[in-house]
Amino acid sequence: MSQYRAPLDDIRFDLFDVLKVESVLADLGQTDVNRELIDAVLEEGARFTTQVLAPLNAIGDQGCTFDKASGDVTTPPGFSAAYAQFVEGGWPGLNAPVDFGGQGMPQVLGAAMKEMIDAANLAWGNFPLLSHGATEALLHHGNEWQQDVFLKPLVEGRWTGTMCLTEPHAGTDLGLLRTRAVPNNDDSYAITGTKIFITAGEHDMAENILHLVLAKLPDAPAGSRGISLFMVPKFKVGKDGAMGERNAVRCGALEHKMGIHGSATCVMNFDGAEGWLVGEPHKGLMAMFTMMNTARLAVGLQGLGLADRAYQNALAYARERLQMRALSGPKFPEKPADPIIVHPDVRRMLLTQKALVEGGRLLAYHAFLNVDIAHHGADEAARHDADALVGFLTPIVKACLTEWGNECTYHALQCFGGHGYIAEHGMEQLARDARITTLYEGTTGIQALDLVGRKLLQLKGEGMRVFLTEVKAFCAAEANNSALAEFMPELTAKLDEWQALSMRIAKDAMANPDEIGGAAWDYLFHSGYVALAYWWARSVAAAEASSRSQAFKDAKRETARFYFARLLPRTLAHKAAIESGVGNLTALDVAAFD
Template sequence: MSTYKAPLADMRFVLFDVLGAEAQFQRLGYTDATRDVLDAVLEEGARFNETVLAPLNAIGDQIGCSHDKATGAVTTPPGFKQAYTQFVEGGWSGLTAEIKFGGQGLPHAAGVPLKEMIDAANLAWGNFPLLSHGATEALLHHGEEWQQEVFLKPLVEGRWTGTMCLTEPHCGTDLGLLKTKAEPQADGSYSISGTKIFITAGEHDLTDNIIHLVLARLPDAPAGSKGISLFIVPKIKVARDGSIGEANAVRCGSLEHKMGIHGSATCVMNFDGAQGYLIGQPHKGLMAMFTMMNTARLAVGLQGLGLSDRALQNALRYSRDRLQMRALSGAKFPELPADPIIVHPDVRRMLLTCKALVEGGRVMGYDAALQVDIAHASGDEKERADADALIGFMTPIVKACLTEWGVECTYHALQCFGGHGYIAEHGMEQLARDARITTLYEGTTGIQALDLLGRKVMQLQGAGLRVMLEKIERFCADNEGNAAVAEFIGPLRAKAGEWQQLTMAVGKRAAANPDEVGAAAYDYLMYSGYVSLAYWWARSVAASEASSQSARFKTGKRETARFYFARLLPRSQAHAITIGASVETLTGLDAEAFDV
């Protein structure tokens, strides 16, 4: 069975030494977010995840959720409900929510380490409260005052959970094709009818009520995505005054049988004239839903990070204990019958790859969350605008790269176990199976790539990219004479310049043929991820050398950064070459000729 220990030392390093989060929080007006408070959150979060959630991970995978076809009820795996009760009683559900709605009012970035711990400890369980945060954000930014008063407080408190109901059997990414209908009623509510699939936590036994946020079409809706509206549809009817009514006409038709995350209820939801309330303006539902979706995309990126870290922890433990052969250069542990496999270069390659992607990815993911706080609370208009542009630019990178690297790291970690990694009792194959979904839901890697290059770069004229390049140049200029990072400054500057040139080249080709965007998007996304990580590794080394961390810690950061720049950053060159390849290399083969 795999185990989990929250990496508190590195989490603290990222928050306080690299990002300067405590000073940032105070500057932004989060006066309660002191070091003492944040340390307490980390310590208690670690205790809850290590002792309550982590032991349930294998149980959830083995037993899964069950569905009663007669009633539509879904029962979660043993222990899940009790764990959720402890989660709510501990106040974790409202950690970063506004105080006026029952939250604790801490900054968004203060909740990110807890999110990473949950994902590493028990990803499937973590999906139940996951979308409640997204639903809260959608209602906070787009809901009417009465909707916020009635629905936000129980969501923040964790008494209710939320869902995001987009996908239908015939449409996933192309939401303009959706068919779910919303008919206006005399009392101002709407009758919602249709079927939604792949609904995470659509039905469960953890709470008394579930608040579905549902995309549907009004009778006068224009065709396509411009005719979509968003509705609140509770499992149990809720009146405008907050009073609870009878069961709504919404029911779980079945559970999906999945490759992984067996403990997470992935539901087919049938709405049969269910009572709902319009959120925001008619036909503007996609805008409100994207508020929820962007929050969820950053959260899914953290899922990839959490799984990678747990996989690395277990692979490292095994590699130190497993004896097999001697080092090629001679016995390293002559007192033992064989050397631990960690002495072998190829095992070290896999472990260091995971370490570099996990620790670098942690800084990248945590900074994205900090930018959310800056965009929300900074008193400087330009700083808010820059942070908002950077969030938009980095969201598809964080989501796609941390999850793609999550798949890579869980497979590397499994490989370290050899054949034992393929055996269920070690828990490594579960991590690999669970990781696979993270590249798919909340928008596949291909969709993130199109969002990054097509929208964030081309349509928005690279506003977020400019902010990122300015950050890189500022760091390089500030560290010109810093011997600790001198070896990284030149390569980082060169990559930043190449990034800019590649972007301009793609833009020029796309002006002649829009298909060039789709052809280059994936490689542009991954290139952007590797260069971004180079920046964060250089900053990590600078921060560690300037900190009071131990010599061993500093050596770990410096040597891992060297490994990253020497062995992982060169991957960006392959992506750069592929970005320059003509779209004809993808379109030259007729669809009918694929099977010839």
């Protein structure tokens, strides 16, 4: 069974030394969220995730059970009890507004907690995952009575939320959905249709489940512009908050999946179920994207958490497993063979994981810190810029961290060799679980199209300009820092290359819109690797300026050197692919694929 240790030392370094969260949060008026409080939350979060959740990870892989007659789902042994402890500890309301019973803690602290949850037990973490998105949707789009009735039990964790978009015939193209909402005589609606792939659609961990469902009204215009959003509880809820009889919504089946077996992925059937309109008629897609954007950042953390757990176990195994001697001669002559960590190729895999995990953690935390700034910034300009930056970073965080999570779990499995392929060490579970993170809440290709089509072209790169301003300010401030002399020229050159590619894509797209799709995937990863180069340079600067041990500083510097020498050059392949144009993707006739 794989083990997990919460990486508190590196989390603290990122929060306090690199991102300077204390001063940022003080500027946002959250002066009470000081280092002492943050440390206390992190320590308790580490205790809960390592002692309660992590031991249930392998157990959860046995899966949920489904009662076809009743439609009930039973979660794996220990899951429900762990959730009760989660609720008792107040964790569901960590980031929720105080007005609705939450603790009002910053989003960046919630990100650290979520990373630990997902590393400890990804499948379990899916049950409370979408409650946060449901809370956000109600806060931004719900009316007064809906907020009064639904938010407090959501925040307390007594109820959980879901997001019901996908249908058997309609995935990303939501304009094709067939679920219908017919008005009743009491302001409610009768919701009828089938939704698939619904995370935590049915379970035994909470008193009620609130389904946020996309459906079409009888007078809805065609396509995605005719979609409305409805709140459909598992048990009916009156406007006075009283919970009533079972609603006409049932789980019809559990999906049989490659991974995350402990997460209930449900087919949900709505048979005239009572629901309530959330927001304006035909404006449901906008409300749903409030949930989806939150969930996309959260899924990025899932990739990060899995990558970190995989790395921890691969590192421990590489230090212990004896195989052959180092090519340059024995490194541990007192042993019958050297541990595999002495071999350069094993070092390559471990350093790849370390570089992507530690750099990716900063990429994610920075995005969440800007969510805090977007909500609480001192002036409108600061809030606007932070919101634009979050929008730009969201597809990068979601796609890169999940794809890197797959890469890291693959490398970890390789470090174990044949022992990684069998269930005993838990590596194969991490590799299977990681696959879904690149798919749900929008595949990697969808994230790439969002980044290029919307964030770069439609919004004219507004968020990118905010990011570049920050990076260039750092470069200017550290221009004479000898500790960064070896990194700055390459970072500066990559920023120029990134901007040039952005302009090229915009120009090419004007002549042929297919160039957007042709360039999107490579542009997304080019962006991600350049962003990580910035965070590795900042890590070295922050480490050198800190009171950390020399060993810690050396580790950051050597990992940064590895990143700049071995991973950042991946941008060259992405650049070449973009510059080759879309023609080599579209020239082959469809029939010739046979």
